[in-house]
Amino acid sequence: MAVIAEPVAKPVSRLNFLLDRRDVFEAILVAPAVIYVLLLVGLPLLLAIYYSLSAYTIYDPTWKFVGLSNFIDVVENPTFPQTLANTFIFTFGSQLLGLVIGKFGAFLLLRPFPGRKIVRALIVLPFVIPVALATIAWRWLFDSLYSVFNWTLIALHIMDRADVPNWLGTPWLAMLCVVIINAWRFFPFAIVIFLAGLTSVPQDVIDAATVDGAGFWRRNYQIILPMILPIVAIGLIFGIVFTFTDLSIVFLLTMGGPVNATSVLGFAGFQTGIISGDVSHGAAISLFMLPVLLVVVVFMLRFIRRREI
Amino acid sequence: MSAVIARDIVKKFAEVPAVNGISLSIPDGEFMVLLGPSGCGKTTFLRIICGLEQQTSGDLMIGGAIVNELPPRARGVAMMFQSYGLYPHYTVRNNIAFPLKTQRVPREKINKQVEWASQLLGIDHLLDRRPRQLSGGERQRVALARALVREPTALLLDEPLSNLDAKLRTMARQEIKNFQQRVGLTTIYVTHDQVEAMGMGDRIAVIDHGNIRQVGTPTEIYNDPADLFVATFVGSPPMNIVTHSGGGYLGFRPENFLPKNMIEDGAATEFKFRVDRSEYLGAERIVYGVLDGFESKQIITAKLPPAHVDEKNIRPGEWHTFAVKNSELRQFDKNGNRATSH
Amino acid sequence: MPRTLRKILGETSFFVGVAFFTILAAFPFYWMLITAFKQNSDLYNVTNNPFFFNEWPTLEHIKYLFRETLFARWLWNSLVIGVCVTAITIVTAVPAGYALARMKSKKGEALGIAVFLTYLVPPTLLFLPLSRIVAVLGLQNSMWSLVLVYPTFTIPFCAWLLMGFFKALPAEIEEAAIVDGCSLFGAFIKMAIPLSVPAILTVVIFTFTLTLQEFVYALTFVSSSDQKPITLGVTTDLVRGDVFFWGELMAGALIAAVPVAIAYNLFLDRFITGITGGAVKG
Ligand SMILES: Nc1ncnc2c1ncn2[C@@H]1O[C@H](COP(=O)(O)OP(=O)(O)O)[C@@H](O)[C@H]1O
Ligand SMILES: [Mg+2]
Secondary structure (H helix, E strand, C coil): CCCCCCCCCCCCCHHHHHHHCHHHHHHHHHHHHHHHHHHHHHHHHHHHHHHHCECCCCCCCCCCECCCHHHHHHHHCCCHHHHHHHHHHHHHHHHHHHHHHHHHHHHHHHCCCCCHHHHHHHHCHHHHCCHHHHHHHHHHHCCCCCCHHHHHHHHCCCCCHHHCCCCCCCHHHHHHHHHHHHHHHHHHHHHHHHHHHHHHCCHHHHHHHHHCCCCHHHHHHHHHHHHHHHHHHHHHHHHHHHHHCCCHHHHHHCCCCCCCCCCCHHHHHHHHHHHCCCHHHHHHHHHCCHHHHHHHHHHHHHHHHHHHC | CEEEEEEEEEEEECCEEEEEEEEEEEECCCEEEEECCCCCCHHHHHHHHHCCCCCCEEEEEECCEECCCCCHHHCCEEEECCCCCCCCCCCHHHHHHHHHHCCCCCHHHHHHHHHHHHHHCCCHHHCCCCHHHCCHHHHHHHHHHHHHCCCCCEEEEECCCCCCCHHHHHHHHHHHHHHHHHHCCCEEEEECCHHHHHHHCCEEEEEECCEEEEEECHHHHHHCCCEHHHHHHCCCCCCEEEECCCCCEEEECHHHCEEHHHCCCCCEEEEEEEEEEEEECCCCEEEEEEECCCCCCCCEEEEECCCCCCHHHCCCCCEEEEEEEHHHCEEECCCCEECCCC | CHHHHHHHHHHHHHHHHHHHHHHHHHHHHHHHHHHHCCCHHHHCCCCCCCCCCCCCCCCHHHHHHHHHCCHHHHHHHHHHHHHHHHHHHHHHHHHHHHHHHHCCCHHHHHHHHHHHHHHCCCHHHHHHHHHHHHHHCCCCCCHHHHHHHCHHHHHHHHHHHHHHHHHHCCHHHHHHHHHCCCCHHHHHHHHHHHHCHHHHHHHHHHHHHHHHHCCHHHHHHCCCHHHCCHHHHHHHHCEECCEECHHHHHHHHHHHHHHHHHHHHHHHHHHHHHHHCCCCCC
16 A cells, blocks of 8 residues: 555543434434423423412412312303404404415416515515514504594595594404404415415426316316415414414504403413413413414424325 | 455344345455445445444444444545535635544645645646536545545545546546555445446445345456346346256356357357347347247347348347357356356 | 407506505505604694695604613613524524434434424413513513523524525535544534525524514513513503504604514515425425
């Protein structure tokens, strides 16, 4: 040999090479993240469950176990059925509305046209602006005295100043406003999700379907929709999880009012647990969200699995 | 002394063996080729040698020491990857210097070594470029220089030519072989291309389904295949195999399967051969057909020097008497292994 | 010419549709903008046309924000929170994302999915127990509680995003480094990280915008004005008693929203790829 290999350094001890084992190395790298999440997500989740089974309040922090009595109290509260119903109306109403608007928007934006980039940047604003700030702007738009909608109604002589709607003061209108604001917030997300799905459908699949004689509707509902379904489902799961548990819109727009008309689970849990300091009942209210979330998570898992096969 | 010794190496991925008990001893300075079809476990075996995979069982010795427990950096082998694995964010100079830097070699020594390696491969004018500014052939040389620079105990190459176009490939083959002979570096070269294997290897290990079927010089592999797999994997067109009356198999190379009148002397075995089709390839003529009285799974081929065999003499549909010298006949038993005597 | 007529009609309705969507999305933003610069006498006059300036625009609301309120302090708080949370997130999520991407076993895959699912655990389920934990740590009513809690959602999300990026990075480069004498850790630091700087930058921007958008935890844990981040300060502190000062409110909301809107827009595509995770294969 023209070059002579230098002798290999012999290991001093096995410990030296512990970090060279892939499993050890990978475990060390994920450890900080996993520990952080376990301590500040896993542990609180267990605590929430425990609080809901105890008589804990911030004034009397006992750990006394009271079984399911908190849950029974919550269910027997006369306003609870309405809160529960509101949560479902809020979630599914706004998601459905958002999806429908989003689908049309996506079809419009699919086609290239001059200025599409700017239009897209403007259209995604509702999803991009912090929801709390957007809600405040909507509150101003729905103001009882200076609402721009009411001004327009009067200016167009559709209504008289005397009988314009009090948007946030009428129960059913207030609920409608909350739903609309959330739909408004999520429709750009739906557009972007649909666009991501539609652009991922290979053109040759669509061409092949056209050649095979599939018309516009058949192409849409039998070819394209099934192909983008997984992507849309994941978007929808996101929307449902974050809407179902949201409290910021209700908190900033109506404070659950008028007379509980817009109270949702997240808000009720906040009101009881934080404002009134009744941690155990607040936790019990929040935990009513868990079953729905679990169903969503199971769906999510199925989609992720299917993707990887 | 042997640079690399593998003893009964087994590697299972989720209970499925990729390497199924390979034992191999590679002497210092040898150019060893691992040849086998795609998916037979060549890459896995190579990755076990350099330590990127841990074998399920078996022992590995490099430079005389057992290295089963050692991480790659303590094994002193170099590897050249299929798509070279150059560091895109480093210049060529830093790419080549990298293996020395990790060993904390002093600066002047590094410069000297980089100089040496880059001159050896004729890339000293490229030292300040980045990998993406290089052509395929240049990238390959940089990868080689990087593998060499720290004077490894053994150099491992995983299908290094598969990313080059056909023309460059022949040249690069020559270059690698030349340079290996000059430096005398122990080299383990993986390929699925038998032409590369035959042309470059001092010895060839033929692998199938994670097992070594035969180890030998290119001549041994070609002339005395150890079993039917080797016989049919090496050679193009492959060796003709027909069932033997005694329950085994008979094999003969297409170039030894000639019209009877072309066999001048010595004992020969005759066959009735029906020509189905023939192809003129310039330097030779390939004739396809079937034999009378012998079973075979494939079409029988004969490779004839065209000067001797005019198209007029061999026409589709005709029956001819062909023969093989007895010394060129290979016998295999029922299990496909080479029968010892012939 | 019915053909051309139909084409013109089609084009017109297309652009009407586009205009409708644009207005639907951007109108509240326009409203913020115009309100922020209107004089009060213009704002609170029901006979004025509210769509335009009836009097000269003014900077008085913005001046007021910076002179008479804690607005500057909230901006500073948000910056501090954002920087700290981003630092914590990068330090934990980059190694985690890398390890998750390189794990070969089924267990690694399951861990990756589990990490992602924790991103879906909503603040509303956690704020009660977390408020107790924050109190035990003596962080109640302090913005540092947010620095502690925000990584609970930024780490899972960013680890998931980064996992995708690292998976797209060929392992061959790191393996070459390992054979060339690097330890596993060395290959991570010297190869994987420099080669994913753009991805890490994306994650930095995301983390920052996520912290700016958060509202529920801030509302729950922080009540002293001087500790509030910008979104919370603007939406809860600019209302005195029952009176809303819309000019200041909208000015504050605008200033807080513009940087988030710009940053987010730039990285929206990566965000979408991150959460859909290639649910449809191309
Ligand atoms: N990391 C892995 N996990 C599971 N199976 C693997 C892995 N690497 C290789 N294999 C399997 O092992 C066998 C041998 O692969 P490989 O060594 O890459 O073959 P070759 O290089 O000869 O083409 C193949 O069947 C392959 O699917
Ligand atoms: Mg291979």
